[in-house]
Amino acid sequence: MPIIMSVLGFLILSIVPAHAYLDPGTGSMLVQGLIGALAIGGAAVSGYWNKIRWAVRSFLGRENNGKNGGK
Template sequence: MPIFIGAAGFLILSIVPAHAYLDPGTGSMLVQGLIGALAIAGATVSGYWNRIRWAVRSFLGRGNNGKNGGK
């Protein structure tokens, strides 16, 4: 445990300025990544919602209500 504390202390004390540059395209890339993540999250939620809905309808005995040739 003392090694981890010593390593964390060393890392904190050895921080130097990075002088990094972010070009204008970086903001656009971040926005595209955020939009993509939201689209994936929406598709995932939609898929699980349909599974839950199907399971509840099957449990309640409503099935597919005669659609697609079902009885």
């Protein structure tokens, strides 16, 4: 156990800055991912909204699209 702790301590203390660079392609990819996530979220909300609306209509006794003999 002391060997593991000393190795981890050495690794933590030897960290140096990476001077990383993000090119414009990376920013574009992040924007596309955000737009895709928003589109998927909107589709999910739309699907659940239709189910909620159908449940409320059936609970209130209203007919849905003329089913059940058109009452």
